Amino acid sequence: MKVLVLGGTRFFGVHMVNSLLRKGHHVTIATRGKALDIFGDTVGRIIIERTNPDDLSKAFAKKYFDVVCDNLAYCSNDVKYLLDSLNCGRYVMTSSASVYANQHLNTNESEYDPYSHSLKWCTRQDYPYDEIKRQAECALFKAYSKFQAVAIRFPYVIGEDDYTQRLYFYVEQIIKGNPMxxxxxxxxxxxxxxxxxxxxxxxxxxxxxxxxxxxxxxxTISIHEIVNYIEQKTGKRAIYSGEGLEGKYNGQKSFSLDVSRATNLGYDFSELKVWIYDLLDKYIDKAIN
Incomplete structure (x- = not known):
């Protein structure tokens, strides 16, 4: 297949592109051209300004892709500008668990229905993150129903390549002895x-x-479990203080996503506690060295 990827030069986008290439697909990445990528001559490249509809129209004129994978659709205007500008058979949008207003353990897809949400054409600055992501899904399914489209709702994404460093925060502060x-x-x-x-x-x-x-x-895992593991591995003690640095996952209540829809389609997810401690070990090595 001919696959266009927006947001393929860092974090999980890199893993997506590598997976597509391993499967033999012909991949084109669309970027602003400001960041280097690791793909060499294995991918095609198109330079775009993601939020400029005229630029998108020029970049994608007379081009067709079997699949478009869009990791950069944050709001309804992002969806509109892109889908008004290109032809594709299938559109895959990275969404977020933030669309669920009432997150809890085993949250399922029916708990946010983009078809019943009031569509507002908006920019990324118009509303908080959770609402602009709802609007992106709403625009996709209500205004662009002609496309074979899917929106993937992820929880927090973590890894050695996580540029947000939210999980790494806890490792670093414990090792440095900073109050949290x-x-x-x-x-x-x-x-x-x-x-x-x-x-x-x-x-x-x-x-x-x-x-x-x-x-x-x-x-799932708790911050307490994460902290306990870091303490055991490093011999350091977490310092808690009302005046300390704010935890990066503060405010998040217990939640997980019901993935039965995906598993019924045949996808086999890993177990969190099989690999998260290995990731914490790597973070510990990084913070110490």
Missing amino acids: RIDNLDEQIGFIGSAEAGNFLSWIAEQEFVGSINSSTIG
């Missing part, structure tokens, strides 16, 4: 690894499924 203010030590939180997120995106691109779908590692 944490308000959710015992809440159970769901995650997915960056490599698995990329693999899932490349897998769903090949399927016929349309609609919204959750994608998450199986199981």
Whole structure:
């Protein structure tokens, strides 16, 4: 297949592109051209300004892609500008678990229905993150129903290549002895690894499924469990203080995603606690060295 990828030069986008290439697909990445990538001559490249509709129209004129994988659709205007500008058979959009207003353990896809949401054409600055992601899905399914489209809802994505460094924060502060203010030590939180997120995106691109779908590692873990592991491995003690640095996952209540829709389609997710401690070990090595 001819696959166009927007947002393929870092984090889980790199894993997605590599997975697509391994499967023999012809991949073109669309970027602003400001960041180097690792793909050499294995991919095609198109330079775009993602939020400029005129630029997109020029870049994609007379081009067709079997699948478009879009990791950069943050709002309804992003969806509009892109889908008004290109022809494709299938459109795969990276969405977020943030679309769920009431997150809880085993949150399922029916708990946010983009078809019943009021569509507002908006920019990335118009609303908080959760609402602009709802609007992106709403635009996709209500205004562009002619496309064979799927929206993937991820929880927090983590990995060695996580540029947000949210999980690494806890490792670093414990090792440095910096006080932390944490308000959710015992809440159970769901995650997915960056490599698995990329693999899932490349897998769903090949399927016929349309609609919204959750994608998450199986199981949850608490910040308390994470802290306890770091303490045991380093011999350091976490310091808690109301005046300390704010925990990066503060405010997050217990939640996980029900992935039965994806598993019923045949995708086999990993178990979180099989690999997260290895990731923490790598973070510990990084913080020490």
